[in-house]
Amino acid sequence: MIEFRNVSLTYPNGHQGLKNIDLKINEGEFVVIVGLSGAGKSTLIRSINQMVKPTQGELFIDGENTLKFSDRKLRKFRRNIGMIFQNYNLVKRSSVLRNVLAGRLGHTGTLRSILSLFPQDDVQLALHSLERVGIAEKAYIRADQLSGGQQQRVSIARALTQKPKLILADEPVASLDPPTAHAVMKDLQRINKEDSITMVVNLHAIDLSMQYAERIIGLRNGEVVFDGPASSVSEKTFEDIYGRPIKEDDLVGEVSNG
Numbered sequence: 001m002i003e004f005r006n007v008s009l010t011y012p013n014g015h016q017g018l019k020n021i022d023l024k025i026n027e028g029e030f031v032v033i034v035g036l037s038g039a040g041k042s043t044l045i046r047s048i049n050q051m052v053k054p055t056q057g058e059l060f061i062d063g064e065n066t067l068k069f070s071d072r073k074l075r076k077f078r079r080n081i082g083m084i085f086q087n088y089n090l091v092k093r094s095s096v097l098r099n100v101l102a103g104r105l106g107h108t109g110t111l112r113s114i115l116s117l118f119p120q121d122d123v124q125l126a127l128h129s130l131e132r133v134g135i136a137e138k139a140y141i142r143a144d145q146l147s148g149g150q151q152q153r154v155s156i157a158r159a160l161t162q163k164p165k166l167i168l169a170d171e172p173v174a175s176l177d178p179p180t181a182h183a184v185m186k187d188l189q190r191i192n193k194e195d196s197i198t199m200v201v202n203l204h205a206i207d208l209s210m211q212y213a214e215r216i217i218g219l220r221n222g223e224v225v226f227d228g229p230a231s232s233v234s235e236k237t238f239e240d241i242y243g244r245p246i247k248e249d250d251l252v253g254e255v256s257n258g
């Protein structure tokens, strides 16, 4: 379980990215964070693995206050957290398989990592992860030769190869066309169900949030202004979160039948 207790984060320039966040996310939940650009979605998600570090409060994960971790403990803790980014963060000139094996780096010794000597089990795990997102046949192709949707699947496979307890996805489908965005959201949903991996996903598309989330958390100006089951939200809820009427740009705009 992830528990924010009165967490605030002030950036070095004095901007307050998060304000007094109190939040519990249970194991296996599929949570979507919504809010306007600048609301603090990235700051919230990145504070969970301390890519940005809260400046106040306590952030408990599985009963431990992670803000008190030593650097060593933090590195170990991060092994269990997969991260997915809008721009995929792949090493473009490397093969798909090498990119996916990067998910084992935290688990492999430094020397082995430098030499890219991965145990056969890790290679099997990486290939299996690629299979799970439907692109096993791309394993030996250079990452930059894939489409955006395929590259995002490589990054999902890399996260899976970490064997994470938690996946944080920061706008994972914002660069994809509508059908591909739905397909990638379905991959995340399936993995959440099959492996009970907790998913915390930032999205700005309202329709995607309603379709794939179990629970929606709304942020505005660094504060939680809504928290409830996706089944309870309406257009009005989003208007309250955004503080303005819904616009066409807030939707991906294509219905998925699958």
Ligand SMILES: Nc1ncnc2c1ncn2[C@@H]1O[C@H](COP(=O)(O)OP(=O)(O)OP(=O)(O)O)[C@@H](O)[C@H]1O
Pocket: 011, 012, 013, 015, 016, 017, 035, 036, 037, 038, 039, 040, 041, 042, 043, 044
């Ligand atoms: N390193 C930083 N230093 C100072 N201010 C920052 C920094 N990173 C983010 N901010 C500010 O904190 C606020 C929240 O940013 P954040 O990126 O978390 O928002 P967001 O909801 O994810 O928006 P977007 O979808 O546009 O990324 C914004 O006002 C942003 O300008």
